[in-house]
Amino acid sequence: MGRHRQAEQSFRLLVVCTANMCRSPTAEIMMRAALHERLGPAAAGFVVSSAGVAVPPQRRSMHPLTRAELRARGLSSPAEAFVVTQLQPEHVTRADLVLGAERRHCAAVVEQTPEALPVTFGLREFARLAAAMDASTLSRSPVVRAHELVEFARVHRGLVTARDRGSDDIPDPVGGTRDDHRRAADAIGTATWSIVSSISPNSR
Template structure:
């Protein structure tokens, strides 16, 4: 597959593939997705190569400056991320958060809609997290370029054209705020499954998924 030009991408020595995770308050779901994706990429590629993918997060109604919700943070312990989550601080979805972004992943379709209401120019690269995972898992990724940054751009293109060919599904990661630990656990597990699929396609271990 040949990837079309991406005029929003930043050329030159700072070339990166930039991913933005979005939820409501930026204290549960999107920071969990951010931290998990970074960790999985480092584990698969090592620190130097994985640094070519910049992962961040924001909230459409962020609790700006707040730390991660303690119950969601606790659910990151099995992945060894609870301590790292302790330094996280929430930020608002704004022009600065979306600057140069190549892929936006909302916790559910409502967040995808909220992003597009505020930043319609991101239509070609905004998905729900689990939606994007379904689309790239269903697509034939064998012909995507091996370079990490080029592959990321091509993967976004492929997901966009695949969108109309894959049956709809429940792509929600329910908001765990106000619920018991089990709701935070369910959200984190759904996020992990989606992020694991995405990283597997973005950075396959041996030249392709299938």
């Protein structure tokens, strides 16, 4: 861990939820799409993946309501091709940043891989921290900029708080309605776009 301290030519981002069939795949797919939209060819420096802390046996694809929600947002191809992944320690040790859909996912990551604590945040938490950094102090290189944001977030964790207690968690839509899946996707989309905007040197 700690590669965010070095001059890197790549940045690996891992998103984690419970079963890797709703929230984390949505964040992975939306993050990748947003990076390509904002950064163009420079998006090649980013590797985005996702995993679940408790993937059900025999589960292979994402939840059909989540897949339908992504399809409605023009992300049908990656949603159809997505295959769920059980979180393994090597996924975490390779990552420069780990984002959990809920605080309990962050806790599960750190319990499994304690050295990941400095680079593990809630998705909404990291979006809030990244938005609080003075963009004028960041590198023009998106990859270096991403590493700088992780360092800033590590130092300022807990200093930039959510307005409402518990608001950092993205509710699990499993077992809910189409509207529940839409609301989860909306929350994830807002957070991922905010993060990518902070990474983009032309954001502000």
